[in-house]
Amino acid sequence: MSQHPSLQKHRSSPSAIIVGxxxxxxxxxxxxxxxxxxxxxxxxxxxxxxxxxVLEEAGFRIDMGPTMLMMPEVLHEIFSIGDRDPHDYLPLTKLCPAYRILWPDGTTLDMGVEMNCLVEQVRRIQAADAARVPALLAAMKAKYENARYRFIERSFNSPLDLLHPTTLVGLLKALPLESVYQMVSRYLTNEKLRQAFSFQTLYLGISPYRCPSIYALLPYVEMEFGVWFPIGGTYTLARGLERLFTELGGQIRYCLPVDQIAIQGRAAKGVRTADGCEHLADIVVCNLDLPSAYQKLIPNALRRKYSDGALAQKDYGCSGFLLYLGVKGLSLTHLPHNSIVLSENYNEVLDQIFIQRALPTDPAMHLCVPTHTDPSLAPPDHHVLYILVPCPNTQSNICWETAAPILRDRTIGKLERLGLIPNLHQHIVFERWFTPVDFEKLYGCYAGAAYGGLTPTFFQSAYFRPHSRSEEIENLYFVGASTHPGGGVPIVLTSGKLTAELIRKDYYRQILRTN
Ligand SMILES: Cc1cc2nc3c(=O)[nH]c(=O)nc-3n(C[C@H](O)[C@H](O)[C@H](O)COP(=O)(O)OP(=O)(O)OC[C@H]3O[C@@H](n4cnc5c(N)ncnc54)[C@H](O)[C@@H]3O)c2cc1C
Structure with a gap:
């Protein structure tokens, strides 16, 4: 293993460059x-x-990505440095319900509510299933505890991490290898209820029919720890992190893409930015999507496991089509902050997204009205509407230039047809959309996969997911949704903590070795 440059130079303060x-x-x-x-x-x-x-235009402030924050203690933990008050950086409001599921026939179910309330609602949908809800959520709690303490909060960088007794116990508990949908179906007989407790895998970019049941934990997390929204919008979290980072002496150079990792032998020594300058550091951390980082920043000849060919063979998650609307003169009091609008034919939508890779004909969607919780996000008498439609990634044959207006009309048409927002199109005063191609272009997401690049199948999770320490290049690390532990805001923050711990451990191990 080559030596850290800082050790060679005996500098006291080690340096890191982060890409992204x-x-x-x-x-x-x-x-x-x-x-x-x-x-x-x-x-x-x-x-x-x-x-x-965030999109700030025409008096609207519209979050463009995450809108539902979970695991608030993880979000606040990062701000608990010194005598800082996390609430100064991230003032959170709990949403109740977390969201409402709406089916086209008018059936509704509020999620993220107290157990009694949930059971009562389930009873109205399918009386026989009501008594099984507590057992299902208890099983999900066990999945959560297994995942959190045995997988999410642990690094997986060597086979020894996999063979660790804690992990082996966790793996045994994760068995049998059924899907989230299959697991939920062991408890609930009603098809709508099965959908309600399994569709959350779409947040991870994977179908509930395929997602391993180790991930069957979100309804429990939503109910137990709540779903939260920061006043000022979700982007408040990014601003808070940026502020904290600079308070701690960190520097951010904006509008300066990295176009190459500078490599000497087989070790990273810094980066080359688009202006042609080379910047040196003891270690380099890539935050951009891992497959894109390998493909774009490291010559193919230097890669074995993550060659261009190998990357193309991997399994990438679905993407999202987003509509950001500013509307005027609408009373939306009948809608909660978050709604999940499902489709007439659930199988057909999942089939279109994951198998046929076609444009959804009857789009399912997440509809968020953040102005219910924070009216300051829009001018008076206006609302913000955020609509997220799961759709195939850019490995499909969809041409988004022609598809975007079609999907936009289907989405708005559906909200009008179901009577959820009658005459919506007449009230739109501001409108933007964002497609899978934009995910690729703006953020560098491989295949435009919006949620974390690699699908969290069993063989792309934990030890089998790309490691935080590069398996190809020394002194190179990864952080973010496409590496361990995966996607989602609290999980990505945990990834930041794990990667930093690993870097420090490696660094001080080097010091001990050289002394
Ligand atoms: C539509 C949508 C809705 C979501 N909703 C939720 C939600 O409600 N709740 C939740 O918990 N999670 C949600 N998520 C998931 C969550 O947003 C992600 O898991 C998380 O933001 C990913 O962060 P990251 O740091 O891994 O990656 P990114 O946010 O992609 O960060 C990578 C950074 O690298 C930069 N970059 C790329 N290439 C270069 C280069 N060459 N040089 C320099 N910089 C570069 C990019 O500009 C970017 O800033 C959602 C995701 C999406 C897409």
Whole structure:
């Protein structure tokens, strides 16, 4: 193994370069800077937060990515440095219900509510299933505890990590290898209820029919820890992280993409930015999507496991089509902050997204009205509507230039037809959309896969997911949704912590070795 340049030079303060100021990059930067590292982040865009982005135009402030924050203690933990009050950085409001599921026939179910309330609602949909809901959520709680303490909060970088007794126990508990949908179906007989407790895998970019049941935990997390929204919008979190990072002495260079990892022998020694300058550091951390990082920043000849061919063979998650609307003169009091609008034919939609890779004909969607919780996000008498439609990634044959207006009309038409927002199109005063191609172009997501690149199948999770320490290049690390533990805001923040711990451990191990 080559030696860290800092050890050779006996400098006291080690240095790190991070490629990308997404949540993962910011979190890793914070955890390194707080331990005295000199950290510089190079970010291709003009904002921090990556996919946690915001659109500020015409008096509207519209979150473009995440809208539902979970595991608030993980979100606040990162701000608990010194005598800081996490609430100064991230003031959170709990949403109740977390969201309402709406089916086209008018059936509804509020999720993220107290157990009694949930059971009562289930009773109205299918009386026989009501008594089984507590057992299902208890099983999900066990999945959560297994996943959190045996997988999410542990690094997986060597076969020994996999063979660790804690992990082996966790793996045994994760068996049998049934899907989330199959697991839920062991408890509930009603098809709508099965959908309600399994569709959440779409947040991970994978179908509930395929997602391993180790991930059957989100309904429990939503109910137990709540779903939260920051006043000022979700982007408040990105701003808070950016502020904390700079308070700790970190530097962010915006609008300066990295176009190559500078490599000497088989070790990273820094990066080359688009302006042609080379910047040196003891270690380099890539926050951009891992497959894109390998493909774009490291010559193919230097890669074995992650060659261009191998990357193309991997399994990538679905994407999303987003509509950001500003509307005027609508009373939306009948809608909660978050709604999940499902489709007439659930199988058909999943089939279109994951198998046929076609444009959904009857789009399912997440509809968010953040102005219910924070009216300051729009001018008076206006609302913000955020609509997220799961759709195939760019490995499909869809031409988004022609498809986007079609999907836009289907989505708005559906909300009108179901009577959820009658005459919606007449009230739109501001409108933008965002397609899978935009995910590729703006954030560098491989195949435009919006949620974390690699699908979290069993063989792309934990030890089998790309490691935080590069398996190809020394002194190179990864952080973010496409590496362990995976996608989602609290999980990516955890990834920042794990990667920073690993970097520090490796660094001090080197020091011990050389002394
Ligand atoms: C539409 C949508 C909705 C979501 N909703 C939720 C939700 O409600 N709740 C939740 O918990 N999670 C949600 N997620 C998931 C969550 O947003 C992501 O898991 C998380 O933001 C990913 O962060 P990251 O740091 O891994 O990656 P990114 O945010 O992609 O950060 C990577 C950064 O690298 C930069 N970059 C790329 N190439 C270069 C280069 N060459 N040089 C320099 N910089 C570069 C990018 O600009 C970007 O800033 C959602 C995701 C999407 C897409």
């Amino acid at each position: 100021a997404g949540l993962g990059g910011l979190a890793a930067g914070i955890h390194l800077a707080r331990h005295g590292w000199q950290v510089t982040i190079f970010e291709k865009n003009r904002h921090a937060g990556g996919r946690m982005n």
